[in-house]
């Protein structure tokens with residue numbers, strides 16, 4: 001079953017066609033990757049899916065499963081980002097966007113706000129419902145921090161964390177929104193090979209434990225080839241290849257456009 | 268029953284310093300209320316009102332990161348609501364002598380508390396109409412719109428003769444002199460702000476301040492959340508304005524120039540955008556400081572016929588202060604920190620350490 005589909009999505013900025021006729025189809029439970037050289041339009045594709053940009057044309061369709069287990073396809077094209085997140089799509093940012101002045105724990109807690117079922121007046125009056133909600137949210141967040149190895153740092157300012165841990169915190173924060181689809185924008189950027197390996201394991205484990213579907217932009221080829229079920233390759237906004245890692249790896253267009261310049265992308 | 272007692276016991280054990288502080292504070296206010304003279308009483312009342320309005324401003328500007336400059340306007344709404352609804356019916360004819368009060372208002376007189384809350388609610392309604400277009404946009408539209416609104420409100424109040432008595436203003440408003448009104452309200456506002464800021468809603472406010480795009484991506488609805496903060500701020504500001512009217516016993520449009528807003532801006536910048544305790548401290552500093560510097564506004568000649576001190580000089584000094592803070596002391600007194608017991612203990616330790624280091628180094632130098 002498809003969880004996320006895009007139909008002929010085009011995103012144009014003035015004369016630049018950042019994404020040109022994107023058609024993706026991500027099945028529930030799979031791990032898909034989006035690769036391509038710098039400036040290929042990958043982040044723009046994520047921004048269109050998450051509502052940061054409304055596409056120039058085309059559709060984005062998301063099929064979440066609700067509490068009763070029923071699925072409905074929803075047209076999320078151009079919906080507000082918070083609405084899309086509430087429906088079950090969460091993301092991390094390529095250029096880390098943590099709430100810098102807030103603590104590690106607070107960063108994750110913010111992402112539980114969408115599930116508050118009490119008003120601000122109840123929050124001020126600390127009604128039993130509000131207190132229960134806060135306690136539950138805090139426990140959930142601490143559990144996530146535990147999973148991402150950040151629990152000992154929960155009271156630190158987010159901006160004081162080393163780079164790699166900031167990336168982990170971004171993932172924890174995204175998970176706190178209780179997503180069905182997780183979009184990771186270069187989660188291993190700036191990490192050394194060992195950290196990258198650890199992250200690969202972690203992503204794989206999180207995917208199973210939280211019953212996630214993952215769509216990931218990544219430059220580390222070994223990581224991508226190892227864990228993806230499907231790969232989409234963009235170049236200058238166009239999808240030049242899609243398929244399993246093997247299919248993509250042997251596609252001459254890909255070798256020409258992407259793997260050929262792999263050396264300078266991957267240092 | 269037993270459980271709640273246990274809870275209370277545990278709570279007191281954890282927060283006994285705060286509890287003691289509160290008791291001392293309440294006794295202090297009580298004593299001041301009995302012994303203080305009328306000049307000091309008015310000044311202290313003004314401090315409390317400034318605490319209320321500045322906290323409200325900091326909630327919107329400091330915690331939520333939305334630059335609002337409508338304080339004078341929202342205060343005017345609260346102040347005029349209290350004035351219109353509490354002036355005794357029998358003295359209205361004498362006050363509205365140019366044009367009688369509009370018949371639909373002329374015979375309505377409400378108890379002070381009711382009028383006060385009504386003033387807060389009226390501010391909320393107006394804030395909703397200003398916020399609806401402005402809070403959807405990114406950028407500084409809110410600052411411009413609220414600034415304009417403040418001026419417009421003042422001009423409207425100057426011209427609605429039969430409701431606000433125009434430029435003459437409304438006199439003979441029953442005054443409050445007890446400190447308990449203002450300090451009681453200020454305490455409630457402080458507590459409400461603390462509880463709000465340390466809740467899921469408060470974290471959503473701060474998330475918007477830190478990074479709108481990330482906040483939105485985490486499911487925080489920008490418009491709704493900003494609006495919540497803006498309306499709460501407007502409510503408290505309206506209440507502050509109502510107390511202001513009842514403290515002075517008279518309102519007129521000239522009290523609500525932009526310079527009033529400027530005071531609160533100075534306070535939150537000085538205290539620290541995003542610090543509750545900083546705002547409270549700065550409210551007292553600025554209010555008392557302005558009183559202490561009042562002599563600057565009094566015409567005074569120095570030997571020669573050179574009037575250096577003249578009305579407005581006080582504002583110049585304060586503007587200068589604001590510039591210095593912004594240039595050299597960007598985060599204000601407290602930054603986004605709070606004056607908690609832990610914070611004070613920490614500061615105390617670091618000062619002690621510094622002192623002892625200085626001591627050893629001077630000793631070393633002496634040898």
Ligand SMILES: Nc1ncnc2c1ncn2[C@@H]1O[C@H](COP(=O)(O)OP(=O)(O)OP(=O)(O)O)[C@@H](O)[C@H]1O
Nearest residue numbers: 013016018036037038039040041042043044045094
């Ligand atoms: N808001 C915008 N306005 C104008 N042009 C934009 C905007 N966002 C992206 N672009 C352009 O769209 C193209 C694709 O950018 P995008 O960030 O999606 O690339 P990317 O594949 O994520 O690259 P990288 O690997 O460097 O992250 C670039 O040419 C970029 O300059």
Ligand SMILES: [Mg+2]
Nearest residue numbers: 042043044094
């Ligand atoms: Mg990118």
